Amino acid sequence: MLRNTPEKIWLFDYDLTLYGVEERCVINSLDHRISLFVQKTVGGDFESAHKIRTDYLERFGTTLAGLMAMNQVDPDEFFDFIHEPEYLTYPKKSPEKLALLQSLKGSRFVFTNGRHDWSEAGMAHMGIDTAIEGVFDLKQLDWVGKPHDIAYEKAEGWLRQKLPTMGRSVPADSRDIVLLEDSLRNLEPAHRRGWTTVYVNPDSNVPDWVDYHIPHFLDLKIKNE
């Protein structure tokens, strides 16, 4: 069980972590916009755009990285298009998530491969935005996100800057940085840096190096001291 101490820095991935697979329609609505953006950029029909997207995902890690490398896409233009609220679905209100977040001592931030406005809108819909103290997003990462090591390095740098402005100090022990993530690929670099890893996924294949495994965010159990 995770110790709930004031030194803890809780870093939450947003998509499929702060809301779970049961709300997959949220990420699906975004995926649809991404395919439309690819179609708008490369031309052709929706199906061929979808194939290009799959190809970019495999070759570059994300659709955006492929669009930037192959089509000179401006990332902000990409996010402005895919984040148009009228086309998107957001996670439902959750007082339970709010209560859980509020019970966590220490600092609470979102660390996401999306642009901040997407997670901020989603958290406002869930009613948990007041419990999150900041969002460290892909834009602040200069568009090179998890699982690249540089993203985690920058996250640590961001914390070193941010925490003193909140009257808090950077934890001396890297294990006090806790990353909650639905993606093992994104958790592994955190583990290598000595952070505490929480795998939030109904998946039952859990590698040994994962510190804690919970199917859903609401399953998080903490020990108060």
Ligand SMILES: [Mg+2]
């Ligand atoms: Mg995720």
